[in-house]
Amino acid sequence: MFAIALRHQPAFDSDSWNGSGKSRQYQDRFPAEGSLQKQPLRSFKVPDSLHLTHDVAIPHDVPAWTQEDTELLDTTIGYNLKTQMLKQEYGKKEDLTGHRERINFSELSRAERLYKALWNHVYPIYQELPGRDREREKALVQLAKTRPDIDFFLRLEKRLFPWIHFARQSSFSLYRSYSGRGLVFCAGNGQFEFVVTSIQAIRNRLKSTLPIQVFHMGDNDLSPGRQVYLRAMEANIEVIDVTQILDNDYMQLGGWSIKPFAMLASSFEEVMFVDADAYFLQDPVVLFDDPGYQAAGALFFYDRTLFPNYGDGADWLKSVTPMLSSFPPQSRMFRRLSAHEQESGVVLINKKARFLGLLATCKSNGKWERDLVSYKVFHGDKETFWTGFELIQEPYVFMRNYGGVIGELRPDNDQSVCGAQLHEDFRGRPLWWNGGLYRNKNEGITRYLTFGYWMSGGGHQKHRERYTNDPEEMKEVLSELGLHSQDQLRLEPKDAEWDFKESCLAGARVNSLTQREKDLANGYIGIDRIAREDSRKMDAGEALDPNVHDWDNAK
Known part of the structure; x- marks a missing residue:
């Protein structure tokens, strides 16, 4: 075990805290719908006090799309860019078994950040179109015939997130449909008894009135009789087939992978995913007032500290994107202290604020992305939440206590x-x-x-920022501090x-x-x-x- 000195944390603006539990910077980060965001690198800020309770991922800002970018699309460089970015990895129900090279996460990460700039550029245009969402989508498709920026956006969205174009022509209509807050569970026949217990615990013992949606993957996954039972069990419970909202020919859902897609398909604007076998000791509604969630719009929980010296996860993330937020270098995974970082038994996302981060997470849980890459690097869906946010550079926080x-x-x-x-x-x-x-x-x-x-x-404890199993990093730390040996570092007790x-x-x-x-x-x-x-x-x-x-x- 090596030790590492506490590193300098990014500066934060304590004036951004407005005293109401919400950050003014958080509000400014998501201005009134229709306005454009042009901000300097790492402009996302939170109050200083948040670092006492949460670990904060400060992302790099993705530059805003400009008129010059649109004009570039009609050049030779733009043609080559579109050819690269719009290349389809696979078609509906195509079998990529044995063709891992077809899934290129380095290219995917670049495409997602480009998509982010385009989404923020096109959405205000969409808002100005007349009519309901169905009419707006038709008008947007017509505009794409003469607007290369809109055409590129729609085609790139179809390439990256094809499952969202299911009875809709853009992500905007889904985005605009969200309202309220609530709990999302996923359950098939095998999880039925767990989800019944968890919901009854929340409703009857904790007396929570939060609305609940239970997602499944069709009648073969959750039998009709069990669906009827769940609906009748308590007030304000919906049972929903996710494959009726998103295109399962692309997702080919199974097991853990349904979780982020259920969050995306849910009607809630503020959504809390809860595992079927997760149980609360407080009304879960308190998490919507958590200061980390309020500041970042995405709250994750740490897994247990287990299996040190596993480097595949960190090495993979470094290899697919050189653009990382402030969080990964401080993580246990990057310091080779734990193979696991996130526990996805409870996940909170404000979809009006972090819609793009959730899209990127869903992408990592698509059929071939998970089977060929992400579930081989990580243990199931857990790490795809924060690494998905990393690939597209959206902020998030971890509650600062390990499992x-x-x-x-x-x-x-x-x-x-x-x-x-x-x-x-x-x-x-x-x-x-x-x-x-x-x-x-x-x-x-x-x-x-x-x-x-x-x-x-x-x-x-501060020591979690000091320990590392990486000998090269250890040398750098000692050099920075003018020390000759790790024995000269003062250590605190371990967790x-x-x-x-x-x-x-x-x-x-x-x-x-x-x-x-x-x-x-x-x-x-x-x-x-x-x-x-x-x-x-x-x-x-x-x-x-x-x-x-x-x-x-x-x-």
């Missing part, structure tokens, strides 16, 4: 807490956990946990460490849950028992009414 644990004390070591992966709010209190209610589902230990304790995974196989965390303070937290967590077990029994009966062909149960008092 901890909630559950029970280890029988042979009362300084270890064993159970599911816990996440804290920005004040350091337990907020939600992922992984269900069992002792250790990954090892097949399916007895219910006894929830009584929790331990933080760390992340607030708690995981016993991954046992799903136990040790090395930090053991905290007791409050009585309310214990009652909530252990009470979810009673809900889960009902959900599992109903799922078993539905497998046997029974039609069930969820309202016959007393969910409030289930034990």
Whole structure:
């Protein structure tokens, strides 16, 4: 293990904080619809105080599209640019097995940033067109016949995000359809019992009134009987087939990949994705007021610190784009301290603010992008959220605490807490956990946990900015500081460490849950028992009414 001195953080403007929990710079970053954004490099700013609770990704500004850029399209250089940028990687249902070279993320990243400039250029034009969105889209297509900039935009969008052109002719009509805020779940038959428990926990125990949308991939994914059950379960629950909104011939969804597409297809402007087996200890609505989310419009959570010396993820991201925000160099992944960075069990995105970042994330989860590249570099969808934002250079924040644990004390070591992966709010209190209610589902230990304790995974200590497993970086740090050896660096204690196989965390303070937290967590077990029994009966062909149960008092 090497150590690294705390690096200088980017400067931030504390005057940007308006005292209401929202940043004036955040408001200025997204001016009134129809205005253009021409800003200097790294103009995105947040209040200084945010660095006490969140890690902030400050992106490079993508230059605004200009009239000179439009004129360039009719030159030899422009012709070659269009030829390169509009080259289709694959067609509908085309099989690229064994042809990984067809998916070029370096070119994809350049195309996405070019698309970003064009989107900001064309959208104000779209807004000025008369009529409803259907008429506006038709008028935009007509304009494209005489406007090379609009023509290039529509063709580039079709090349990058073909699944969005499903009963629509541009992304603008989808973008303009969003309103309100709510929760999004994804569930097939295999996740049915989990999503029932999670939703009933939110509605009946936490008394949250946030609207909920449950997405699936058709009747073969989530049976019609289960769809009826979910709709009848509680008020304000929609069950939606994502393949009726986005073109699945291109997406070919399966498993984790549905998650960002469900967020995109959701009608909510402010959307919180929640895993089917994630459970809250506070009303999830509090996250919409999180200062990091308010400032950046995208809030992510850290995974556990696991499997050091894995360099594939960092090396891949460096290889596909030299343009990175302020975050990656400070990440555990880039310092070879953890193979995982993000836990995608809960993700918040304001789609009116970060629509383009979500599009880029979805692109990394398309059929061939994930099968040939992104899911081979990373473990599933998790890292595609923040790396998608990196590819297109959109800001985001991570809650500054690494994945901890909630559950029970280890029988042979009362300084270890064993159970599911816990996440804290920005004040350091337990907020939600992922992984269900069992002792250790990954090892097949399916007895219910006894929830009584929790331990933080760390992340607030300065030493996380000091440690590195990269010897070349270590040399640079020592040279900068005028030191001869890493022994001359002052180190702080390390974060708690995981016993991954046992799903136990040790090395930090053991905290007791409050009585309310214990009652909530252990009470979810009673809900889960009902959900599992109903799922078993539905497998046997029974039609069930969820309202016959007393969910409030289930034990």
